[in-house]
């Protein structure tokens with residue numbers, strides 16, 4: 792961990808990166824019904840009768856990123872000849888901890904320096920990219936690295952910085968029970984590794 796409390800990223804991720812798998816809704820329904828029985832509930836009582844169906848529909852949405860190719864969302868690019876840093880801050884993140892299957896949530900800050908051809912992507916596409924990776928069973932470090940690496944692969948930028956700050960409910964509502972603690976992860980690629988450039992980006996992230 793660096794002096795500013797930022798955990799450095801785990802480096803480029805190339806596997807587990809592309810869209811995978813079908814969504815088997817009947818199987819999810821059956822599994823949720825079985826889970827309710829296993830925790831000692833009555834899945835046939837009135838309040839729970841439709842729960843397997845509801846959860847199966849909710850999981851379709853929460854894990855929709857497993858069936859989306861992150862690189863598809865970055866395909867809209869514009870040639871503005873803009874060569875300076877672009878940052879979208881405070882993109883809300885709702886993801887699911889792959890260890891406990893409970894949410895972690897917070898914000899992502901995504902910055903890049905366009906490549907020599909000055910091609911940039913639509914701002915909303917960066918937020919969509921965050922969603923594609925967040926809507927999967929995740930750990931925060933991988934989420935952070937995957938966002939950065941997809942931008943590198945598609946936009947061919949000179950540099951990328953992704954910072955993610957989240958509270959993990961697995962640390963708040965159970966286990967160590969430390970509500971309010973936030974985990975900060977970063978992934979830095981290309982010229983964004985330069986000390987001065989990285990400092991400029993981090994000052995934008997911190998709002999100074």
Ligand SMILES: Nc1nc2c(ncn2[C@@H]2O[C@H](COP(=O)(O)OP(=O)(O)OP(=O)(O)O)[C@@H](O)[C@H]2O)c(=O)[nH]1
Pocket residue numbers: 888889890929930931932959961962965966967
């Ligand atoms: N590095 C990392 N760890 C995570 C993330 N989400 C959850 N964890 C941690 O994953 C670890 C799993 O530890 P285990 O000992 O296998 O599981 P556990 O007995 O439920 O652990 P406790 O949460 O400490 O009760 C815990 O320390 C969690 O805090 C994440 O995104 N990144």
Ligand SMILES: [Zn+2]
Pocket residue numbers: 888889890891892893959961962
């Ligand atoms: Zn967890």
